[in-house]
Amino acid sequence: MLAHLTLNARKTTIGVLAAFALAASGSAYSAPKTVLVVGDSLSAEYGLARGSGWVALLEQKLKAEKLDTRIVNASISGDTTSGGRTRLPALLARHKPNVVVLELGANDGLRGLPIASAEDNLRSMIKLSQQNKAKVLLVGIHMPPNYGRAYTERFTGMYKELSAQLKVPLVPYMLQGVDLVPTNFQADRMHPLSTAHPVILNNIWPQLAPLIKQ
Numbered sequence: 001m002l003a004h005l006t007l008n009a010r011k012t013t014i015g016v017l018a019a020f021a022l023a024a025s026g027s028a029y030s031a032p033k034t035v036l037v038v039g040d041s042l043s044a045e046y047g048l049a050r051g052s053g054w055v056a057l058l059e060q061k062l063k064a065e066k067l068d069t070r071i072v073n074a075s076i077s078g079d080t081t082s083g084g085r086t087r088l089p090a091l092l093a094r095h096k097p098n099v100v101v102l103e104l105g106a107n108d109g110l111r112g113l114p115i116a117s118a119e120d121n122l123r124s125m126i127k128l129s130q131q132n133k134a135k136v137l138l139v140g141i142h143m144p145p146n147y148g149r150a151y152t153e154r155f156t157g158m159y160k161e162l163s164a165q166l167k168v169p170l171v172p173y174m175l176q177g178v179d180l181v182p183t184n185f186q187a188d189r190m191h192p193l194s195t196a197h198p199v200i201l202n203n204i205w206p207q208l209a210p211l212i213k214q
Contacts, residue, residue, distance in 0.1 A: 039101070
């Protein structure tokens with residue numbers, strides 16, 4: 001009789017533990033994800049009405065697709081890879097993102113800063129994000145041709161090399177399909193109008209979606 005009761009007690013304990021584990025796994029699966037966007041003016045809605053940039057459009061898209069995802073837009077107009085590298089540790093600690101979108105480098109290029117420094121900064125940011133268990137999407141940009149062929153090709157190649165070496169997905173050029181139409185830009189001819197931001201999101205989404213949906 002005692003052995004029978006002991007066996008039943010063990011079965012009950014196992015059943016409770018199994019149910020607890022199943023509930024815990026279900027809770028973890030349904031937990032909302034956090035996407036941290038670390039970028040410059042192209043992601044910070046420079047010159048635009050709030051809520052009209054590609055990051056805001058991404059948030060709307062996720063809600064429409066019923067993907068439980070929180071967007072943290074930590075982009076700052078004028079930011080460089082050095083600035084992003086300095087800010088990233090605190091951002092990771094505070095928001096604990098599942099996905100980090102790195103959209104930086106344009107201001108390094110426009111200021112003619114050393115490409116090696118920009119590459120080192122981005123590499124450090126990617127590795128730090130990965131060490132914090134976040135998946136990374138690298139978003140590239142091109143330099144205007146007046147910077148010279150050697151500089152522009154090396155600048156573009158920087159993103160490709162980082163993507164290949166650190167095994168992170170890459171959006172080669174976020175302004176693909178935008179840059180060839182002058183009317184897509186604000187008066188400074190550098191920052192896209194809100195009407196161009198759906199195109200930017202369409203350039204980014206195919207690489208970002210798998211990271212969010214995994």
